[in-house]
Amino acid sequence: MKPASFEYLRAGSVEETLALLGKHRDAAILAGGQSLLAMMNMRAATPSHLIDISGVGALREIRLEGDTLVLGALTRHVDLEGSDTVETAAPLLREAAGQLAHPAIRNKGTIGGSLALADPAAELPACILALGATLRATGPSGIRDIAAEDFFEGAFTTALGENEVLTEIRCPAAAGTRTSYEKLARRHGDYGLVGLAARAEVRDGRLHAPRLAFFAITDRATLAHSAAACLDGKDLGDAVLEKACAALADDLDAVGQPGCSAPAKLHLARVLLRRAVARLLG
Amino acid sequence: MASEIEIKLKVNGEPVSARVEARLSLVDFLREKLHLTGSHVGCEHGVCGACTVRLDGEIVRGCLTLAAQADGAEVTSIEGASDSGEIADLQAAFHERNALQCGFCTPAMLLSADALLKRQPAPSREEIRLWLSGNYCRCTGYHAIVDAVASVAEARRNNSV
DSSP states (O other): OOOOOOEEEEOSSHHHHHHHHHHOTTEEEESSOTTHHHHHHTTSOOOSEEEEOTTOGGGGOEEEETTEEEEETTOBHHHHHHOHHHHHHOHHHHHHHHTSSOHHHHTTOBHHHHHHHTOTTOSHHHHHHHTTOEEEEEETTEEEEEEHHHHEEETTEESOOTTOEEEEEEEEOOTTEEEEEEEEOSSTTSOOSEEEEEEEEEETTEEEEEEEEEESSSSSOEEOHHHHHHHTTOOOOHHHHHHHHHHHHHHOOOOOBTTBOHHHHHHHHHHHHHHHHHHHHO | OOSEEEEEEEETTEEEEEEEETTOBHHHIIIIISOOTTSOOSSSSSSSOTTEEEETTEEEETTSSBGGGGTTOEEEOHHHHHHTTTTHHHHHHHHHTTOOSSOSSHHHHHHHHHHHHHHOSSOOHHHHHHHGGGSOOSSSOSHHHHHHHHHHHHHHHHHHO
């Protein structure tokens, strides 16, 4: 299908974006457009205005600030894939980006777009949750930092205010941690049936302070706190793994989809948890 | 108001100026305004890959790119890539190995395969499959396509040494 009619506006800076957002109540921000334009083509989204921020060069930068990896919101998936800085500081993001959708989509899709849209099946929200990143938003009253844990409020719903724009993603660098990225999909490049982005410190054959971020199972990217507590610092024998897998039922309020019921998703989440633990211990 | 906008871009090396509806996709612009109908419209939500074109040298989904976003850009469609001869080897290999039946996916498949070989000159068959998983073919079962791309990869490597 074709999208409903809208007005197209270009913003050359963050300030201009905010001014346009303030003026048009029903506007949507266009970054890479790889999800938004698909939704508009299906008329699942019908914004009155599109504010194209893809020309805001300041939002494209990838840099290190001390121990923090700073990603401009317009960092594309292909940029994550090809960046040595990202590989060193947050290899999880590079691994996830390299498998995200398809090459032609990775050439346009952005991390900020993926996070701000908050599709429950999207990969990058779970990754930044696993990494314990902070999202920086800019609004009329200035800059606001939002912890990844507080950012995703539900399906396609985030803590971003109507007049705010996501400008930066700030990830603590990976020093001393290992990460694992697992996704089950029917076809390569499809949205996952279930996915898991995980990070932990690994010492003496044990996982410490593991962060297990699941996607495509509940209404948002979700940290499995009880399962993580079962694993934290423990000798990872069968009984402990079994307990952690059982705990996922408390952590994940699974939502089924056609062809994959909620119980099936929970089962697959347990499969991925075991794989992730094995990989982290690697 | 800006529900229509002026764009200036290069398409297959030729300068083009047009006034387009904001909601017009790049692939519809190529097909309907410029009558370059080699780029195809399939699913219109980024899944099938039939609309693949090059935007500033990189392959993109023509259905998930607005014509408005191509303002100032260089667009190459299959017509341009074909006329320049740069993918003649891929075209010949597809022909030789029957890597198409109905041909609907072929223009995009060629541009996508070419992008792979530029990035990764020695892909394994598995890498070719993964890369082309974003381009659906409903006829061939993909084997002949993978054969064709693998043979061109090898030939290009042999020619470059």
